[in-house]
Amino acid sequence: MQERVACQFAKEEYENNGGNRMKESTKIWLKAALIRAVKTIAQTAVATIGTSVAAISSVDWLTVGSTSLLSGLLSILTSIKGLPEVTDMEEE
Numbered sequence: 001m002q003e004r005v006a007c008q009f010a011k012e013e014y015e016n017n018g019g020n021r022m023k024e025s026t027k028i029w030l031k032a033a034l035i036r037a038v039k040t041i042a043q044t045a046v047a048t049i050g051t052s053v054a055a056i057s058s059v060d061w062l063t064v065g066s067t068s069l070l071s072g073l074l075s076i077l078t079s080i081k082g083l084p085e086v087t088d089m090e091e092e
Contacts (some may be wrong), residue, residue, distance in 0.1 A: 032086050033079040037072040044071040 045068040049059055 029079075029083065029086050032083050033076055036079060036083065037075040040075040041068045041072040044068045 045064055048064045048067050
């Protein structure tokens with residue numbers, strides 16, 4: 001839902017700006033892809049910490065960081081195929 005709100009905000013900025021369509025559509029996609037990637041990174045970090053924690057001092061932070069960043073990278077690569085929230089906005 002938040003992705004749709006962020007994309008709607010970006011779409012309104014585009015309509016108010018009257019700028020280059022290609023440039024603005026790239027900004028909308030990038031913003032939506034980054035929001036999705038940050039959420040994926042956070043979810044992966046929480047899941048990785050949760051599965052390995054007996055005490056916060058025993059968490060392998062290198063594993064948490066590397067796993068979370070890899071999931072963010074995969075999210076961006078997956079977004080190249082298309083983002084539903086951006087596709088829905090273009091159809092309106």
